[in-house]
Amino acid sequence: xxxxxxxxxxxxxxxxxxxxxxxxxxGGAKPYPLKVCIVxxxxxxxxxxxxxxxxxxxxxxxxCEPCVAKFKKNPAxxxxxxx
Numbered sequence: 001x002x003x004x005x006x007x008x009x010x011x012x013x014x015x016x017x018x019x020x021x022x023x024x025x026x027g028g029a030k031p032y033p034l035k036v037c038i039v040x041x042x043x044x045x046x047x048x049x050x051x052x053x054x055x056x057x058x059x060x061x062x063x064c065e066p067c068v069a070k071f072k073k074n075p076a077x078x079x080x081x082x083x
Contacts, residue, residue: 038060055079
């Protein structure tokens with residue numbers, strides 16, 4: 001019983017670590033550090049489907065599709081919000 005439980009816990013932990021590694025870097029891009037839209041500061045997905053792009057190696061997330069267009073007009077303005 002102990003061996004079976006240990007195997008299950010080890011498998012779950014390995015799966016967890018693999019998932020963390022995958023989310024940490026999307027195709028080698030830096031992960032998005034904010035919990036809000038970089039353009040409006042609204043919660044992600046609050047104005048429709050959450051959107052994301054990779055801009056110069058940085059994942060950037062938005063609350064809706066119109067924010068992507070706003071970002072693309074002046075990326076430097078919005079990227080300044082990132083820590």
